[in-house]
Amino acid sequence: MHNDTRGSGRPPFPGSDAPAGALAGMRVIELSQIMAGPTCGMMLADLGADVIKVEKIDGGDDSRQYRDPQINGISAPYLMLNRNKRAIALDLKHLEGKKVLLRMIRDADVVTENFRKGTMEKLGLGYETLRKENPGLIYCAVSGYGTTGPFADKGGFDLVAQGFSGLMAITGEPGGPPLRTGNSVADINAGLLAAFGVLAAYQHKQRTGEGQIVETSLLEASLQQLYWHAAIYFGSGVSPGPTGSAHVLSAPYQAFPTRTDWIIIGGANEKNWQRIAQALGRPEWAEDPRFARNRDRMQNRDELVEEISVILKTRDAQEWLNIFDDAGVPAGPVHSIAQALSHPQTLAREMVVEQDHPVAGKVRTVGMPVKLSATPARYHRAAPRLGEDSIAILGEFGYGKEEIDALIGAGVVAAVDREPVQA
Numbered sequence: 262m263h264n265d266t267r268g269s270g271r272p273p274f275p276g277s278d279a280p281a282g283a284l285a286g287m288r289v290i291e292l293s294q295i296m297a298g299p300t301c302g303m304m305l306a307d308l309g310a311d312v313i314k315v316e317k318i319d320g321g322d323d324s325r326q327y328r329d330p331q332i333n334g335i336s337a338p339y340l341m342l343n344r345n346k347r348a349i350a351l352d353l354k355h356l357e358g359k360k361v362l363l364r365m366i367r368d369a370d371v372v373t374e375n376f377r378k379g380t381m382e383k384l385g386l387g388y389e390t391l392r393k394e395n396p397g398l399i400y401c402a403v404s405g406y407g408t409t410g411p412f413a414d415k416g417g418f419d420l421v422a423q424g425f426s427g428l429m430a431i432t433g434e435p436g437g438p439p440l441r442t443g444n445s446v447a448d449i450n451a452g453l454l455a456a457f458g459v460l461a462a463y464q465h466k467q468r469t470g471e472g473q474i475v476e477t478s479l480l481e482a483s484l485q486q487l488y489w490h491a492a493i494y495f496g497s498g499v500s501p502g503p504t505g506s507a508h509v510l511s512a513p514y515q516a517f518p519t520r521t522d523w524i525i526i527g528g529a530n531e532k533n534w535q536r537i538a539q540a541l542g543r544p545e546w547a548e549d550p551r552f553a554r555n556r557d558r559m560q561n562r563d564e565l566v567e568e569i570s571v572i573l574k575t576r577d578a579q580e581w582l583n584i585f586d587d588a589g590v591p592a593g594p595v596h597s598i599a600q601a602l603s604h605p606q607t608l609a610r611e612m613v614v615e616q617d618h619p620v621a622g623k624v625r626t627v628g629m630p631v632k633l634s635a636t637p638a639r640y641h642r643a644a645p646r647l648g649e650d651s652i653a654i655l656g657e658f659g660y661g662k663e664e665i666d667a668l669i670g671a672g673v674v675a676a677v678d679r680e681p682v683q684a
Contacts, residue, residue, distance in 0.1 A: 278347075282309020283636035287463060289371040290315060290362070291346065294322040296419070296445060297403045297479065298375040299342040300452025305371075305459065306345035307629045307638040313654060314348045314645065315362065318675045321350060321647040332621040340624050343644035344616060349655070350648035350675035353384055357673045362386065364658050366394045370466065371459055375403040377416045388474055398472040399462045403451050407478040417479045422447040426483035427500075431490055434505045451482035507566075512558040513537065516595055517570055522578040526569075527591035531555065540588040541572050602627075618643035651676035 287310040291302040299314075299322070306312040316322050324339045331337060352358040363386075366372060372391065374381055381387045388400045402408065405417015423429050423441045433440035458475035466472060484491075489509055490501045501509055506525075508514035513528045528534045531554070538546040546552045551561045558565050573581060578594060585592035596604070602613055612628040621643070629638035651674050655665050668674040 278641060281636075282307075282639055283633060284308040284310040284463075287311065287371065288369045289313065289373065289459075290365055290369045292372060292374040292376075292381075293403065294375065295324045296342060296448040297451040297455065297482075298373045298401075299324075300449055301373055301401065301403070301455035301459065302346060303342055303344060304453070304456040304629070307640070308633075309636070309639065310371075312346040313365065313650075314343065314346045315353075315365075316348060316350050316647060318350045318352050318648075318672065321348075325647065332618075332624055335618065335621040335624075337624075340618065340621060340644045341626050344614070344626055344640060345642055346645060347650035347654060348645035348648060349651040351651075352673050353386065355671075355673050357668060357671065359385060361655070361658075361660075361668070361673070363391075363394050365654075366391050366398060368658070369395065369398065370463060371399045371401060373401040373403070373455065373459075378404055378408055378414055392472060396472060397466055397470050399459060399466060399475060400472070401455050401459050401462075401475040403455050404476070404478045406480045408476055412480075419445040419447040419479060422479035422483045426480055426487070427490070428483050428486060431487075431501055431503050431509075433503045435503055437503065440503075446486060447479040447483045450485065451477055451479050454482055454485070507562065510559075511555060512562045513565060513569060515566070517566070517573050519573045519578040519581055520576055523595040524573070524578050524581055525593050525595060526585065528558075529591070533590060534558070536588045536590045537585075540584050540590055541569065543568075543572070614640045616640055616643040620646065646677050648675040648677050 284305055287305065289302060289305055289310050289312040291298065291312055291314045293299055293302065294316070302312045302314070314322070320326055322339060322343070324342070325336050327336045327338045332340065351361055353362060388398075391400060392398055404413075405422065406412040406415055420441055423432075423446065424439065426447075428446070429439040429441055432442055454477040455475065458477060462473050462475050493499060493501050493509065504515075506516040508529070511529045513526055513534075516523045516525050526537060528537050534552075534555070535547045538544055538552075550557060552558050552565055576584075582592055582594065594600075601607060607613060610628075610632075612630070614626050614628045616624055616626070618624050624643055628640070631638075651669075652665055655668070655674065660668070665674070669676055
Protein backbone atom coordinates (compact mmCIF):
# COMPACT_ATOMS: atom_id res chain seq x y z
CA MET A 262 0.00 0.00 0.00
CA HIS A 263 1.29 3.44 -0.93
CA ASN A 264 1.45 5.70 2.09
CA ASP A 265 1.59 9.18 0.61
CA THR A 266 0.07 11.22 3.41
CA ARG A 267 0.91 14.68 2.13
CA GLY A 268 -2.77 15.52 2.11
CA SER A 269 -3.22 14.54 5.75
CA GLY A 270 -3.48 17.48 8.09
CA ARG A 271 -0.84 19.65 6.40
CA PRO A 272 -0.95 23.42 6.92
CA PRO A 273 -2.10 25.87 4.25
CA PHE A 274 0.32 26.22 1.33
CA PRO A 275 2.82 29.07 1.60
CA GLY A 276 1.73 30.58 -1.72
CA SER A 277 -1.99 30.30 -1.11
CA ASP A 278 -3.88 33.30 0.23
CA ALA A 279 -6.72 31.09 1.43
CA PRO A 280 -7.53 31.62 5.12
CA ALA A 281 -7.46 28.67 7.48
CA GLY A 282 -10.59 26.61 7.06
CA ALA A 283 -11.95 23.09 7.30
CA LEU A 284 -10.04 22.14 4.14
CA ALA A 285 -6.85 24.10 4.78
CA GLY A 286 -3.97 22.11 3.32
CA MET A 287 -6.01 20.60 0.48
CA ARG A 288 -4.75 21.59 -2.96
CA VAL A 289 -7.10 21.26 -5.95
CA ILE A 290 -6.13 21.62 -9.59
CA GLU A 291 -9.29 22.64 -11.42
CA LEU A 292 -9.36 21.80 -15.12
CA SER A 293 -13.15 22.12 -15.16
CA GLN A 294 -15.09 24.94 -16.73
CA ILE A 295 -18.50 26.58 -17.04
CA MET A 296 -20.69 25.25 -14.18
CA ALA A 297 -20.61 21.72 -12.74
CA GLY A 298 -16.87 21.41 -12.09
CA PRO A 299 -16.43 25.05 -11.01
CA THR A 300 -19.32 24.64 -8.55
CA CYS A 301 -17.38 21.78 -6.96
CA GLY A 302 -14.20 23.86 -6.89
CA MET A 303 -15.91 26.88 -5.38
CA MET A 304 -17.44 24.83 -2.57
CA LEU A 305 -14.01 23.41 -1.72
CA ALA A 306 -12.34 26.83 -2.00
CA ASP A 307 -14.93 28.45 0.27
CA LEU A 308 -13.93 25.95 2.95
CA GLY A 309 -10.23 26.70 2.70
CA ALA A 310 -8.86 24.51 -0.08
CA ASP A 311 -6.24 26.05 -2.35
CA VAL A 312 -7.99 25.79 -5.71
CA ILE A 313 -5.79 26.55 -8.72
CA LYS A 314 -7.87 27.04 -11.85
CA VAL A 315 -6.02 25.97 -15.00
CA GLU A 316 -7.51 27.66 -18.06
CA LYS A 317 -6.74 27.61 -21.76
CA ILE A 318 -4.81 30.62 -22.97
CA ASP A 319 -7.29 31.48 -25.69
CA GLY A 320 -10.24 32.88 -23.76
CA GLY A 321 -10.02 30.74 -20.64
CA ASP A 322 -13.10 29.14 -19.09
CA ASP A 323 -15.90 29.33 -21.67
CA SER A 324 -18.12 31.10 -19.15
CA ARG A 325 -15.79 34.12 -19.44
CA GLN A 326 -17.27 34.63 -22.90
CA TYR A 327 -20.87 35.01 -21.73
CA ARG A 328 -21.64 38.55 -22.84
CA ASP A 329 -24.88 39.23 -21.07
CA PRO A 330 -24.72 40.33 -18.38
CA GLN A 331 -21.24 41.70 -17.77
CA ILE A 332 -19.88 43.89 -15.00
CA ASN A 333 -17.36 46.36 -16.41
CA GLY A 334 -16.60 43.90 -19.18
CA ILE A 335 -16.29 40.85 -16.90
CA SER A 336 -18.76 37.98 -17.26
CA ALA A 337 -21.15 37.90 -14.30
CA PRO A 338 -21.65 34.10 -14.60
CA TYR A 339 -17.87 33.60 -14.42
CA LEU A 340 -17.65 35.86 -11.36
CA MET A 341 -20.41 33.85 -9.67
CA LEU A 342 -18.69 30.45 -9.71
CA ASN A 343 -14.99 31.20 -9.41
CA ARG A 344 -14.40 33.18 -6.24
CA ASN A 345 -11.63 32.15 -3.84
CA LYS A 346 -9.65 30.52 -6.68
CA ARG A 347 -6.28 31.37 -8.20
CA ALA A 348 -5.79 31.15 -11.95
CA ILE A 349 -3.06 30.14 -14.35
CA ALA A 350 -3.47 30.23 -18.14
CA LEU A 351 -1.71 27.21 -19.64
CA ASP A 352 -1.54 25.54 -23.07
CA LEU A 353 -2.03 21.85 -22.29
CA LYS A 354 -1.57 20.90 -25.94
CA HIS A 355 2.03 22.09 -25.76
CA LEU A 356 4.61 19.63 -24.40
CA GLU A 357 5.95 22.21 -21.97
CA GLY A 358 2.42 22.98 -20.81
CA LYS A 359 1.90 19.32 -20.01
CA LYS A 360 5.16 19.32 -18.04
CA VAL A 361 3.98 22.30 -16.01
CA LEU A 362 0.72 20.56 -15.16
CA LEU A 363 2.49 17.33 -14.19
CA ARG A 364 4.74 19.26 -11.84
CA MET A 365 1.68 20.84 -10.23
CA ILE A 366 -0.01 17.45 -9.95
CA ARG A 367 2.86 16.09 -7.85
CA ASP A 368 1.87 18.35 -4.99
CA ALA A 369 -1.90 18.25 -5.41
CA ASP A 370 -4.58 16.31 -3.60
CA VAL A 371 -7.33 16.65 -6.19
CA VAL A 372 -7.72 17.33 -9.88
CA THR A 373 -11.15 18.04 -11.36
CA GLU A 374 -12.19 17.86 -15.01
CA ASN A 375 -15.45 17.81 -16.93
CA PHE A 376 -14.34 16.93 -20.44
CA ARG A 377 -15.87 14.33 -22.71
CA LYS A 378 -14.64 10.80 -21.95
CA GLY A 379 -11.16 10.22 -23.41
CA THR A 380 -10.18 13.88 -23.76
CA MET A 381 -7.64 13.79 -20.97
CA GLU A 382 -6.16 10.58 -22.34
CA LYS A 383 -5.77 12.18 -25.78
CA LEU A 384 -3.86 15.01 -24.13
CA GLY A 385 -1.61 12.45 -22.46
CA LEU A 386 -2.97 13.50 -19.08
CA GLY A 387 -5.36 10.69 -18.15
CA TYR A 388 -5.69 9.27 -14.66
CA GLU A 389 -3.11 6.53 -15.15
CA THR A 390 -0.54 9.11 -16.27
CA LEU A 391 -1.31 11.50 -13.44
CA ARG A 392 -1.29 8.84 -10.74
CA LYS A 393 2.26 7.90 -11.75
CA GLU A 394 3.23 11.42 -10.75
CA ASN A 395 1.13 11.28 -7.59
CA PRO A 396 -0.28 7.93 -6.41
CA GLY A 397 -2.33 9.75 -3.77
CA LEU A 398 -4.16 11.88 -6.34
CA ILE A 399 -7.95 12.11 -6.20
CA TYR A 400 -9.16 12.37 -9.79
CA CYS A 401 -12.66 13.86 -9.99
CA ALA A 402 -14.46 13.62 -13.34
CA VAL A 403 -17.88 15.07 -14.15
CA SER A 404 -19.35 13.95 -17.46
CA GLY A 405 -22.66 13.88 -19.27
CA TYR A 406 -23.57 10.22 -18.78
CA GLY A 407 -20.75 8.69 -16.71
CA THR A 408 -17.80 6.62 -17.87
CA THR A 409 -19.65 3.31 -18.30
CA GLY A 410 -22.68 2.23 -20.30
CA PRO A 411 -23.74 2.67 -23.94
CA PHE A 412 -23.80 6.49 -23.70
CA ALA A 413 -20.43 6.88 -21.97
CA ASP A 414 -18.81 8.45 -25.03
CA LYS A 415 -21.52 11.05 -25.55
CA GLY A 416 -21.12 14.63 -24.44
CA GLY A 417 -23.71 16.06 -22.11
CA PHE A 418 -25.45 19.32 -21.35
CA ASP A 419 -27.80 20.32 -18.56
CA LEU A 420 -30.86 20.61 -20.80
CA VAL A 421 -30.19 17.26 -22.47
CA ALA A 422 -29.72 15.58 -19.08
CA GLN A 423 -32.99 17.01 -17.78
CA GLY A 424 -34.84 15.59 -20.75
CA PHE A 425 -33.10 12.22 -20.68
CA SER A 426 -33.61 11.71 -16.94
CA GLY A 427 -37.34 12.41 -16.96
CA LEU A 428 -37.13 15.74 -15.13
CA MET A 429 -38.73 17.58 -18.03
CA ALA A 430 -41.60 15.09 -18.01
CA ILE A 431 -42.62 16.22 -14.52
CA THR A 432 -41.95 19.96 -14.87
CA GLY A 433 -44.68 22.38 -15.93
CA GLU A 434 -48.46 22.23 -15.92
CA PRO A 435 -50.52 19.13 -16.77
CA GLY A 436 -51.14 18.95 -20.49
CA GLY A 437 -48.40 21.45 -21.24
CA PRO A 438 -45.17 20.99 -23.22
CA PRO A 439 -42.07 19.52 -21.55
CA LEU A 440 -40.20 22.17 -19.59
CA ARG A 441 -36.74 22.37 -18.04
CA THR A 442 -36.45 23.53 -14.47
CA GLY A 443 -35.80 27.25 -14.24
CA ASN A 444 -32.26 26.64 -12.99
CA SER A 445 -29.47 24.39 -14.26
CA VAL A 446 -30.26 21.71 -11.72
CA ALA A 447 -28.20 18.97 -13.41
CA ASP A 448 -25.05 21.09 -13.54
CA ILE A 449 -25.40 22.49 -10.04
CA ASN A 450 -26.26 19.18 -8.41
CA ALA A 451 -23.44 17.43 -10.26
CA GLY A 452 -21.04 19.98 -8.78
CA LEU A 453 -22.38 19.36 -5.29
CA LEU A 454 -22.15 15.59 -5.73
CA ALA A 455 -18.60 15.93 -7.04
CA ALA A 456 -17.63 17.92 -3.93
CA PHE A 457 -19.29 15.29 -1.76
CA GLY A 458 -17.32 12.54 -3.50
CA VAL A 459 -14.05 14.48 -3.24
CA LEU A 460 -14.50 14.91 0.51
CA ALA A 461 -15.18 11.19 0.97
CA ALA A 462 -12.08 10.32 -1.07
CA TYR A 463 -10.02 12.90 0.81
CA GLN A 464 -10.99 11.32 4.12
CA HIS A 465 -9.89 7.95 2.76
CA LYS A 466 -6.61 9.47 1.60
CA GLN A 467 -5.97 10.95 5.03
CA ARG A 468 -6.29 7.48 6.54
CA THR A 469 -4.40 5.49 3.93
CA GLY A 470 -2.54 7.82 1.56
CA GLU A 471 -4.42 6.24 -1.35
CA GLY A 472 -5.94 8.25 -4.15
CA GLN A 473 -8.84 7.15 -6.35
CA ILE A 474 -11.20 8.18 -9.11
CA VAL A 475 -14.34 10.08 -8.13
CA GLU A 476 -16.94 10.45 -10.85
CA THR A 477 -20.48 11.62 -11.31
CA SER A 478 -22.53 12.82 -14.25
CA LEU A 479 -25.28 15.19 -15.24
CA LEU A 480 -27.52 12.16 -15.77
CA GLU A 481 -27.00 10.84 -12.25
CA ALA A 482 -27.33 14.32 -10.78
CA SER A 483 -30.71 14.61 -12.53
CA LEU A 484 -31.92 11.12 -11.63
CA GLN A 485 -31.17 11.81 -7.97
CA GLN A 486 -33.81 14.55 -8.05
CA LEU A 487 -36.51 11.93 -8.72
CA TYR A 488 -36.68 10.32 -5.27
CA TRP A 489 -40.45 10.83 -4.77
CA HIS A 490 -41.35 10.29 -8.42
CA ALA A 491 -39.22 7.16 -8.66
CA ALA A 492 -40.89 5.85 -5.51
CA ILE A 493 -44.28 6.29 -7.17
CA TYR A 494 -43.13 4.51 -10.32
CA PHE A 495 -41.43 1.65 -8.46
CA GLY A 496 -44.42 1.24 -6.16
CA SER A 497 -47.22 1.52 -8.71
CA GLY A 498 -45.75 1.10 -12.16
CA VAL A 499 -47.21 4.49 -13.08
CA SER A 500 -44.90 7.11 -14.56
CA PRO A 501 -45.85 10.45 -12.94
CA GLY A 502 -46.45 13.51 -15.09
CA PRO A 503 -46.26 17.25 -14.37
CA THR A 504 -48.32 18.74 -11.55
CA GLY A 505 -47.40 22.41 -11.86
CA SER A 506 -46.51 23.78 -8.44
CA ALA A 507 -48.54 21.05 -6.70
CA HIS A 508 -46.80 18.32 -4.73
CA VAL A 509 -46.93 14.84 -6.17
CA LEU A 510 -47.89 13.24 -2.83
CA SER A 511 -49.64 15.87 -0.69
CA ALA A 512 -52.50 18.38 -0.97
CA PRO A 513 -52.92 21.26 -0.57
CA TYR A 514 -49.22 21.86 -1.15
CA GLN A 515 -48.75 24.37 -3.98
CA ALA A 516 -49.00 27.96 -5.16
CA PHE A 517 -52.36 29.76 -4.97
CA PRO A 518 -53.50 33.13 -6.32
CA THR A 519 -54.70 35.82 -3.94
CA ARG A 520 -56.22 39.21 -4.75
CA THR A 521 -52.73 40.61 -5.36
CA ASP A 522 -49.95 37.99 -5.66
CA TRP A 523 -49.35 34.27 -5.54
CA ILE A 524 -48.54 32.55 -2.26
CA ILE A 525 -47.48 29.05 -1.24
CA ILE A 526 -49.47 26.95 1.22
CA GLY A 527 -47.98 23.75 2.60
CA GLY A 528 -50.48 21.23 3.91
CA ALA A 529 -48.03 18.37 4.16
CA ASN A 530 -49.76 16.60 7.05
CA GLU A 531 -53.17 16.30 8.66
CA LYS A 532 -52.53 18.80 11.47
CA ASN A 533 -51.50 21.43 8.97
CA TRP A 534 -54.56 20.69 6.87
CA GLN A 535 -56.82 21.22 9.87
CA ARG A 536 -55.11 24.55 10.58
CA ILE A 537 -55.52 25.56 6.93
CA ALA A 538 -59.24 24.76 6.98
CA GLN A 539 -59.64 26.79 10.16
CA ALA A 540 -57.66 29.76 8.83
CA LEU A 541 -59.74 29.79 5.63
CA GLY A 542 -62.94 29.90 7.66
CA ARG A 543 -63.94 26.40 6.58
CA PRO A 544 -63.41 24.22 9.67
CA GLU A 545 -65.99 21.77 8.32
CA TRP A 546 -63.53 20.79 5.58
CA ALA A 547 -61.56 18.84 8.16
CA GLU A 548 -64.46 16.37 8.27
CA ASP A 549 -65.62 16.70 4.68
CA PRO A 550 -65.31 13.25 3.03
CA ARG A 551 -63.86 14.94 -0.07
CA PHE A 552 -61.01 16.48 1.91
CA ALA A 553 -60.73 14.78 5.31
CA ARG A 554 -57.63 12.70 4.56
CA ASN A 555 -54.69 13.32 2.27
CA ARG A 556 -55.85 10.46 0.04
CA ASP A 557 -59.24 12.16 -0.32
CA ARG A 558 -57.67 15.52 -1.06
CA MET A 559 -55.37 14.05 -3.71
CA GLN A 560 -58.33 12.38 -5.42
CA ASN A 561 -60.30 15.63 -5.34
CA ARG A 562 -57.40 18.06 -5.73
CA ASP A 563 -58.89 20.07 -8.60
CA GLU A 564 -62.04 20.74 -6.63
CA LEU A 565 -60.03 21.54 -3.49
CA VAL A 566 -57.76 23.98 -5.32
CA GLU A 567 -60.73 25.74 -6.90
CA GLU A 568 -62.52 26.22 -3.58
CA ILE A 569 -59.39 27.43 -1.79
CA SER A 570 -58.58 29.84 -4.63
CA VAL A 571 -62.03 31.43 -4.48
CA ILE A 572 -61.50 32.23 -0.82
CA LEU A 573 -57.90 33.42 -1.20
CA LYS A 574 -58.85 35.89 -3.93
CA THR A 575 -60.90 37.87 -1.41
CA ARG A 576 -57.78 39.23 0.35
CA ASP A 577 -54.30 40.50 -0.42
CA ALA A 578 -51.33 38.15 -0.29
CA GLN A 579 -49.77 39.70 2.81
CA GLU A 580 -53.07 39.57 4.69
CA TRP A 581 -53.30 35.84 4.06
CA LEU A 582 -49.66 35.28 4.99
CA ASN A 583 -50.28 37.02 8.31
CA ILE A 584 -53.35 34.86 8.92
CA PHE A 585 -51.50 31.66 8.12
CA ASP A 586 -48.52 32.66 10.25
CA ASP A 587 -50.82 33.27 13.20
CA ALA A 588 -52.47 29.88 12.61
CA GLY A 589 -49.12 28.05 12.42
CA VAL A 590 -49.58 27.12 8.77
CA PRO A 591 -46.43 26.79 6.62
CA ALA A 592 -46.91 29.48 3.98
CA GLY A 593 -44.84 32.02 2.10
CA PRO A 594 -44.69 34.40 -0.85
CA VAL A 595 -43.61 33.61 -4.40
CA HIS A 596 -40.65 35.95 -4.68
CA SER A 597 -38.89 37.27 -7.72
CA ILE A 598 -35.13 36.64 -7.83
CA ALA A 599 -34.57 40.25 -6.76
CA GLN A 600 -36.93 39.91 -3.81
CA ALA A 601 -35.37 36.63 -2.69
CA LEU A 602 -31.79 37.92 -2.85
CA SER A 603 -32.59 41.13 -0.99
CA HIS A 604 -34.80 39.65 1.72
CA PRO A 605 -33.58 40.19 5.31
CA GLN A 606 -33.62 36.44 5.97
CA THR A 607 -31.41 35.77 2.96
CA LEU A 608 -29.00 38.48 4.09
CA ALA A 609 -29.04 37.26 7.70
CA ARG A 610 -27.93 33.84 6.47
CA GLU A 611 -25.01 35.47 4.61
CA MET A 612 -26.25 34.12 1.30
CA VAL A 613 -25.20 37.25 -0.56
CA VAL A 614 -21.44 37.89 -0.60
CA GLU A 615 -19.85 41.14 -1.74
CA GLN A 616 -16.25 41.19 -2.92
CA ASP A 617 -13.84 43.63 -4.61
CA HIS A 618 -12.67 42.74 -8.10
CA PRO A 619 -9.78 44.70 -9.69
CA VAL A 620 -11.76 45.29 -12.90
CA ALA A 621 -15.43 44.68 -12.14
CA GLY A 622 -15.33 46.56 -8.84
CA LYS A 623 -17.88 45.52 -6.23
CA VAL A 624 -19.41 42.17 -7.18
CA ARG A 625 -22.00 40.05 -5.42
CA THR A 626 -22.25 36.29 -5.47
CA VAL A 627 -24.38 33.64 -3.74
CA GLY A 628 -22.84 32.53 -0.44
CA MET A 629 -22.00 29.10 0.93
CA PRO A 630 -25.24 27.26 1.81
CA VAL A 631 -23.60 25.14 4.52
CA LYS A 632 -22.65 26.80 7.81
CA LEU A 633 -19.86 25.41 10.00
CA SER A 634 -19.53 26.82 13.52
CA ALA A 635 -15.78 26.28 14.01
CA THR A 636 -14.49 26.54 10.43
CA PRO A 637 -16.95 28.68 8.48
CA ALA A 638 -16.64 29.53 4.82
CA ARG A 639 -14.45 32.51 4.01
CA TYR A 640 -14.63 34.83 1.03
CA HIS A 641 -11.14 36.20 0.58
CA ARG A 642 -10.89 36.98 -3.12
CA ALA A 643 -13.11 37.57 -6.12
CA ALA A 644 -12.89 35.40 -9.24
CA PRO A 645 -9.46 35.77 -10.87
CA ARG A 646 -8.67 37.37 -14.20
CA LEU A 647 -7.32 35.06 -16.87
CA GLY A 648 -3.71 34.30 -15.96
CA GLU A 649 -3.86 36.52 -12.88
CA ASP A 650 -1.76 34.19 -10.75
CA SER A 651 0.31 32.45 -13.44
CA ILE A 652 3.65 33.90 -12.36
CA ALA A 653 3.11 33.40 -8.65
CA ILE A 654 1.92 29.83 -9.14
CA LEU A 655 4.87 28.91 -11.35
CA GLY A 656 7.19 30.34 -8.73
CA GLU A 657 5.60 28.18 -6.04
CA PHE A 658 6.26 25.09 -8.11
CA GLY A 659 9.94 25.85 -8.46
CA TYR A 660 10.16 27.82 -11.70
CA GLY A 661 12.67 30.66 -11.73
CA LYS A 662 12.32 34.02 -13.49
CA GLU A 663 14.14 32.99 -16.65
CA GLU A 664 12.08 29.79 -16.94
CA ILE A 665 8.87 31.72 -16.45
CA ASP A 666 9.86 34.31 -19.03
CA ALA A 667 10.66 31.50 -21.47
CA LEU A 668 7.28 29.82 -20.90
CA ILE A 669 5.46 33.10 -21.45
CA GLY A 670 7.57 33.93 -24.48
CA ALA A 671 6.82 30.54 -26.03
CA GLY A 672 3.09 31.01 -25.55
CA VAL A 673 2.87 28.11 -23.10
CA VAL A 674 1.72 30.37 -20.27
CA ALA A 675 -0.20 33.65 -20.28
CA ALA A 676 -0.05 36.12 -17.42
CA VAL A 677 -1.49 39.50 -16.49
CA ASP A 678 0.11 42.21 -14.36
CA ARG A 679 3.51 40.56 -14.54
CA GLU A 680 5.69 41.23 -11.53
CA PRO A 681 9.36 40.48 -10.90
CA VAL A 682 10.00 36.90 -9.86
CA GLN A 683 12.83 35.88 -7.55
CA ALA A 684 15.08 33.42 -9.37
